[in-house]
Amino acid sequence: MKRAIFTLTALLLTLCGCEVESPYSGYKAHFVFDATIHPYNQAKSPGQYICVRKGANAGQYRLIDALGKETTVSIPQIQLQQSQFYYGLGGLIIGTPMTMDGNIWAFDWACPSCDKASSRLKIDRTMGHATCPDCGTKFDLNIGGIAIEGKSRPMWQYRIFGPDNSLVIQN
Numbered sequence: 096m097k098r099a100i101f102t103l104t105a106l107l108l109t110l111c112g113c114e115v116e117s118p119y120s121g122y123k124a125h126f127v128f129d130a131t132i133h134p135y136n137q138a139k140s141p142g143q144y145i146c147v148r149k150g151a152n153a154g155q156y157r158l159i160d161a162l163g164k165e166t167t168v169s170i171p172q173i174q175l176q177q178s179q180f181y182y183g184l185g186g187l188i189i190g191t192p193m194t195m196d197g198n199i200w201a202f203d204w205a206c207p208s209c210d211k212a213s214s215r216l217k218i219d220r221t222m223g224h225a226t227c228p229d230c231g232t233k234f235d236l237n238i239g240g241i242a243i244e245g246k247s248r249p250m251w252q253y254r255i256f257g258p259d260n261s262l263v264i265q266n
Contacts, residue, residue, distance in 0.1 A: 123183070125265045126187055129261055137160055138190045139199060145190065146188050146218065147182060148185065155169050184210070185204035186205070187204060200252065206227035206247070208246075209230055214230070225240075231244070234247070
């Protein structure tokens, strides 16, 4: 009986052409951080977002804190030996939305409409919005990266795992 119900459900979904689009990006991401240490702790404050992307040199990444200050960070050798770091297509936007459940979210920094690493979203840190400099689409980070101006799918998301404050972003 269960098999018949499953088969019928699969057949109905196939016939109606229904497809559920995953909110998660297909671009490779793997980033490890301790959310108790500055500036990563800013990402735990509602409405605050930090951004990270690959640095100019191997073993480095660029971090923009919640105030917009940019810093180059060297990855400790022990972490480099344990795993590779990947930053999605355009980098990562990490923060806690004002209107969500209080959990940290991670989005791709690249516009999902343009789908280019160079189409890095401009963050309005006072409103929690992100705007594409190429196509003009505006997204609201506080409601899951949904487009509020222009037509686009929501921003790509990445999963966040980890106990307490030691967090890993990956897909």
